[in-house]
Amino acid sequence: MSHRESIERLVYESGSTLDALDFKGYLELCEDGYEYSIEAYSPEIRKDMVWLHHDKAGMDTLFKNLPKHNSDHSTLMRHLTVYKVDVDEASGEANVISGLQVFRTELDGGTTELFAIAKQHDTIKLNDGYPKLSKRTIRLETRNLGIGHHVPF
Amino acid sequence: MARTGSQWATPPNLPESHYVDARIYTDEALFREEQAKIFNRVWVIACHESEIPNAFDYRTFRHPGGENLIITRGEDLKVRAFYNICPHRGNTILYDPSGNAKRMTCIFHAWSFDTKGDCVEIPRGEEGYQDRFSKEDASLREVKCDVGFGGFIWVNVDDGANSLEEYVGDALGLLHDSLQPEMEVFHYHKAVVNTNFKLWHDTNSEFYHDYMHYFNRITGMMQPGYFDRKYTGYKNGHASVGSMEVKYDAYQGSDSRGVGWPGLAPGGWLLIDLFPGMTYNLRTSVLRVDTVMPLGPNKAIIEFRGLGLKSDTPAERAERIRDHNAIWGPFGRNLHEDLLGVHGQGLAMRDNRTDARYILHGREENSTIHDEIGMRHFYEEWSRRMNRLASDPDRAPDAVAA
Numbered sequence: 001m002s003h004r005e006s007i008e009r010l011v012y013e014s015g016s017t018l019d020a021l022d023f024k025g026y027l028e029l030c031e032d033g034y035e036y037s038i039e040a041y042s043p044e045i046r047k048d049m050v051w052l053h054h055d056k057a058g059m060d061t062l063f064k065n066l067p068k069h070n071s072d073h074s075t076l077m078r079h080l081t082v083y084k085v086d087v088d089e090a091s092g093e094a095n096v097i098s099g100l101q102v103f104r105t106e107l108d109g110g111t112t113e114l115f116a117i118a119k120q121h122d123t124i125k126l127n128d129g130y131p132k133l134s135k136r137t138i139r140l141e142t143r144n145l146g147i148g149h150h151v152p153f
Numbered sequence: 154m155a156r157t158g159s160q161w162a163t164p165p166n167l168p169e170s171h172y173v174d175a176r177i178y179t180d181e182a183l184f185r186e187e188q189a190k191i192f193n194r195v196w197v198i199a200c201h202e203s204e205i206p207n208a209f210d211y212r213t214f215r216h217p218g219g220e221n222l223i224i225t226r227g228e229d230l231k232v233r234a235f236y237n238i239c240p241h242r243g244n245t246i247l248y249d250p251s252g253n254a255k256r257m258t259c260i261f262h263a264w265s266f267d268t269k270g271d272c273v274e275i276p277r278g279e280e281g282y283q284d285r286f287s288k289e290d291a292s293l294r295e296v297k298c299d300v301g302f303g304g305f306i307w308v309n310v311d312d313g314a315n316s317l318e319e320y321v322g323d324a325l326g327l328l329h330d331s332l333q334p335e336m337e338v339f340h341y342h343k344a345v346v347n348t349n350f351k352l353w354h355d356t357n358s359e360f361y362h363d364y365m366h367y368f369n370r371i372t373g374m375m376q377p378g379y380f381d382r383k384y385t386g387y388k389n390g391h392a393s394v395g396s397m398e399v400k401y402d403a404y405q406g407s408d409s410r411g412v413g414w415p416g417l418a419p420g421g422w423l424l425i426d427l428f429p430g431m432t433y434n435l436r437t438s439v440l441r442v443d444t445v446m447p448l449g450p451n452k453a454i455i456e457f458r459g460l461g462l463k464s465d466t467p468a469e470r471a472e473r474i475r476d477h478n479a480i481w482g483p484f485g486r487n488l489h490e491d492l493l494g495v496h497g498q499g500l501a502m503r504d505n506r507t508d509a510r511y512i513l514h515g516r517e518e519n520s521t522i523h524d525e526i527g528m529r530h531f532y533e534e535w536s537r538r539m540n541r542l543a544s545d546p547d548r549a550p551d552a553v554a555a
Contacts, residue, residue: 044250071493150489
């Protein structure tokens with residue numbers, strides 16, 4: 001399997017595990033030093049903002065705390081398109097940019113709406129054909145998320 | 154035993170000040186009246202001074218009374234506010250939410266205005282208007298504007314309004330020391346929610362809903378001192394809630410807190426609600442300020458700002474951002490729950506055919522944390538300004554005295 005193929009498979013798998021709320025499966029795709037963040041630029045205050053930032057342990061805690069909270073139970077579906085893959089054989093890493101669309105579907109009646117669009121920037125450790133995520137930054141274009149959500153994108 | 158339709162429609166056996174008629178959350182005519190009698194008469198926060206730090210910086214603002222405004226800092230560094238309307242053909246002058254413009258020029262016919270609101274250019278003015286109309290007749294409509302209470306920029310579209318100081322009065326006294334350092338907005342987002350603006354302010358005005366928040370239950374409600382927190386009501390419908398020591402480490406994944414905030418005890422939490430839809434909320438290392446902009450009886454924009462100190466080191470700012478995001482960010486534990494709550498109220502109270510009839514504000518616990526006196530205080534002011542009882546908006550408050 002080519003680097004590109006294995007990387008695309010990883011990116012799509014990371015989206016589908018989160019869609020399925022398979023948080024254990026998602027974290028298994030991540031290196032121990034994994035870092036995750038959601039960022040956005042605000043034209044109102046003319047500043048870059050960080051809306052969520054966790055390491056792997058922090059993501060694990062976030063996921064484990066979810067059942068203790070009251071949350072919107074609409075389902076999320078992530079549509080990912082890998083735009084660009086830059087492989088650096090020397091460092092054994094790849095930088096990947098994907099387009100991300102998140103759709104939210106209401107439980108009652110199944111109405112689907114586009115919830116958010118973003119660019120997803122991944123740093124991926126190649127690991128001799130067994131790639132894993134070492135860093136993910138979601139750069140949101142959408143900033144009005146209505147009532148928000150407890151599950152990261 | 155469950156109630157029948159007529160029992161459900163019977164007012165609760167509580168004083169009229171202890172419940173409201175759900176029509177105040179759903180009625181279109183009442184909403185328009187609120188815009189005229191409340192929002193167009195009071196001081197509201199438009200933005201923060203750190204959002205327009207330099208000469209000629211501007212912010213646009215959708216005023217909750219319905220007017221679109223420009224907030225701009227002049228060459229003299231004074232902040233002024235104007236209607237964002239070209240006096241020629243009524244076009245919006247500034248489209249972007251922020252920017253820097255020495256001259257504000259309407260794209261339609263290039264009429265141009267300076268930061269004092271004076272018209273400085275009418276292309277081919279003399280050819281078209283001769284001596285019948287000139288730049289002097291075409292200045293912008295200025296509205297009252299003041300900066301205060303933590304560097305916020307306030308506006309009031311009522312030319313005859315009293316001062317901002319008089320309007321806020323003593324309400325922000327608990328935060329006096331905490332609002333002295335120069336601050337900076339590091340987080341801004343807005344949420345459009347299908348709910349009435351007052352329901353959001355109600356949520357900020359009562360803590361009984363801590364049952365909704367696992368985070369607040371475990372770090373607050375289950376800790377000593379929680380039930381000692383007291384409400385204080387102030388003139389003009391404002392109210393504050395006293396502090397306690399929040400045990401943040403009781404929530405798994407909640408970091409230890411070292412940065413804090415000037416004037417706030419470690420683990421402290423102060424919250425002040427300002428009529429009709431602004432809240433200062435200071436806890437951990439962050440000041441959060443909410444402002445509401447109603448779009449209709451069942452739709453509102455809520456603006457959320459997170460502020461740190463201008464003197465922050467990068468490490469301090471990073472900790473404030475972490476603290477903010479843990480509970481208050483768009484993916485935070487508490488904000489989503491609060492928004493889910495008012496979203497649910499919006500679903501239940503959609504229009505005048507709403508099945509909800511009376512909303513209870515009746516808890517009395519010596520003004521302590523689960524007392525609903527904060528909401529009652531708000532609706533006392535609402536009734537005064539609207540000249541309608543919140544519990545029966547067809548009647549005037551005077552009718553009760555009579």
